[in-house]
Amino acid sequence: MTEHGNYSLEGKKVFVAGHRGMVGSAILRRLSTEACEVLTVGRDKVDLRRQSEVEDWLDAAKPNAVFVPAATVGGILANDTRPAEFIYDNLMIEANIINAAWRVGVEKLLFLGSSCIYPKMAPQPMREDALLTGPLEPTNQWYAVAKIAGIKLCQAYRRQYGCDFISAMPTNLYGIGDNFDLQSSHVMPALMAKMHDAKLKHAPSVTIWGTGTPRREFLYVEDCADALVFLMKNYSEEEHVNVGSGTDLTIRELAETIKRIVGFEGEILTDPTKPDGTPRKLMDVSRLAAWGWKPRVSLEQGIAEVYRWYCDERVTAGV
Ligand code: GFB
Numbered sequence: 164m165t166e167h168g169n170y171s172l173e174g175k176k177v178f179v180a181g182h183r184g185m186v187g188s189a190i191l192r193r194l195s196t197e198a199c200e201v202l203t204v205g206r207d208k209v210d211l212r213r214q215s216e217v218e219d220w221l222d223a224a225k226p227n228a229v230f231v232p233a234a235t236v237g238g239i240l241a242n243d244t245r246p247a248e249f250i251y252d253n254l255m256i257e258a259n260i261i262n263a264a265w266r267v268g269v270e271k272l273l274f275l276g277s278s279c280i281y282p283k284m285a286p287q288p289m290r291e292d293a294l295l296t297g298p299l300e301p302t303n304q305w306y307a308v309a310k311i312a313g314i315k316l317c318q319a320y321r322r323q324y325g326c327d328f329i330s331a332m333p334t335n336l337y338g339i340g341d342n343f344d345l346q347s348s349h350v351m352p353a354l355m356a357k358m359h360d361a362k363l364k365h366a367p368s369v370t371i372w373g374t375g376t377p378r379r380e381f382l383y384v385e386d387c388a389d390a391l392v393f394l395m396k397n398y399s400e401e402e403h404v405n406v407g408s409g410t411d412l413t414i415r416e417l418a419e420t421i422k423r424i425v426g427f428e429g430e431i432l433t434d435p436t437k438p439d440g441t442p443r444k445l446m447d448v449s450r451l452a453a454w455g456w457k458p459r460v461s462l463e464q465g466i467a468e469v470y471r472w473y474c475d476e477r478v479t480a481g482v
Contacts, residue, residue: 170228170271170327170396172199178226179203180211180260181233185340186275186333189388190230197392202226212252217259221267229264229272230391231257231313239302239372239440241347246305253309261316265326272328273395274317276310276403278380278444279303280332288409288447291332291402300441314403321401331394334407334446337465338384339472351381354418355470358427368430369422372437375415380445382408383465386458393456407446408458424466 177194181187182203194201202224209220211233235252242249257274264272281289282297294314299307310332317328337351345353354371361369390406398404412420418431451457460468 170399172197172228172392172396175199175227175270176225177201177228177230178221178224179230179232180256181231184232184234184236185338185342185384186232186336186387187230188340189338189384190232190391192385193388193392199228211259212255214255214259214263218263218266221260221263221269225267227270228395229260229269230395231260231272231274232391233260234275236306237342237347238349238353239438242303242306243438249303250305250309253306254312257309257313257316261313261320261328264328265320265324270327271395271399272317272326273391274313274328274330275391276314276330276332277306278332278334278405278407278446279307279441280310280314281444283441287443288445289405290447291405291450294403302438302440318401327399329394329398329400330403331391331406332403332446333387333390334380334382334405334444336382336384336387337469338387339469340384341469343473350379350414350417351421351466351469352473354421355425355466355473358418358422358425359470359473361429362425362427366429368432369418369427370432370434371414371418372434373414373439374435375413375418375431375433377414377439377441378411378443378445379414379417380407380409380411381417381462381465382406382458383460383462383468386460389459390451390456393451393454397454404450405446405448406451407448408462409446409448409452410462411443411445412462420463421466424463424470 283300320326
């Protein structure tokens with residue numbers, strides 16, 4: 164990958180914006196194996212939606228490199244019912260960080276988007292050049308527009324000011340530290356929590372939202388963090404890069420897999436009054452694969468790992 168640049172993290176000050184989130188905390192774990200100094204700041208000290216707070220903090224901290232996993236995120240229902248928060252928070256967070264990073268002379272910045280930036284009916288698997296070729300999925304268009312703006316910000320600062328700012332677009336992620344709140348979570352933690360609860364209560368069934376037919380691709384968050392560090396070190400181009408596992412399954416198949424791992428023995432019912440969202444979201448990950456990066460954790464291993472963590476957390480919390 165020499166033609167794509169070579170950035171060493173050794174001895175560098177690396178700011179992870181949003182380090183308490185699922186992705187941010189996985190990046191911290193991954194960076195603990197690099198010879199760099201990691202910088203973080205809590206929400207109580209800096210609200211990333213406030214320009215002056217971000218500018219003051221970055222000006223004082225002067226990081227060499229920045230990861231931007233910070234975002235207001237959520238599952239299909241949260242996206243659909245809180246459009247103002249999803250578009251405003253994410254536009255402000257990325258604009259503030261990217262502009263301030265340019266002002267303080269950050270050498271390298273990696274912005275994180277999402278697979279929902281692609282058109283609802285994009286050809287599958289979705290290549291990077293499918294961006295802005297068709298209408299977005301209505302349930303998450305607000306979040307998608309903000310994330311597309313983040314890619315464009317990185318490209319604009321690269322073109323006008325020569326900043327080495329890059330973007331990665333991860334597929335649906337899951338892992339330890341996920342949000343298990345049934346109203347705002349993504350499908351993976353929601354189904355794990357529902358099935359765990361149903362197992363304990365000996366409930367006859369668990370109901371999944373929608374028809375169960377949409378297809379989704381999942382990537383374990385530790386693998387995602389590894390890919391992000393790989394890109395930070397090795398990638399230096401304008402176009403965003405897809406980060407995924409390269410395989411997908413239906414929501415019903417995912418539910419069956421979680422059911423087996425959790426040990427729930429009841430039935431799986433569907434609720435077609437709830438939205439399905441995009442029919443299929445499978446990333447074309449051939450660019451990352453061609454550069455020699457591939458995920459290490461299978462879906463079954465990842466789910467089992469998260470379920471162990473979820474059970475331990477509940478024991479610790481006395482639930
Ligand atoms: O994970 P999820 O909320 O997000 O839903 P998206 C994926 C699929 O799982 C949808 C179904 O078809 C849901 O209807 N599903 C079934 C459930 N049962 C449940 C449940 O109990 N909870 C949830 N949440 N879903 C999000 C976007 O889209 O993906 C974001 O809204 C972001 O913007 C994120 O891009 C990665 O994959 O549909």
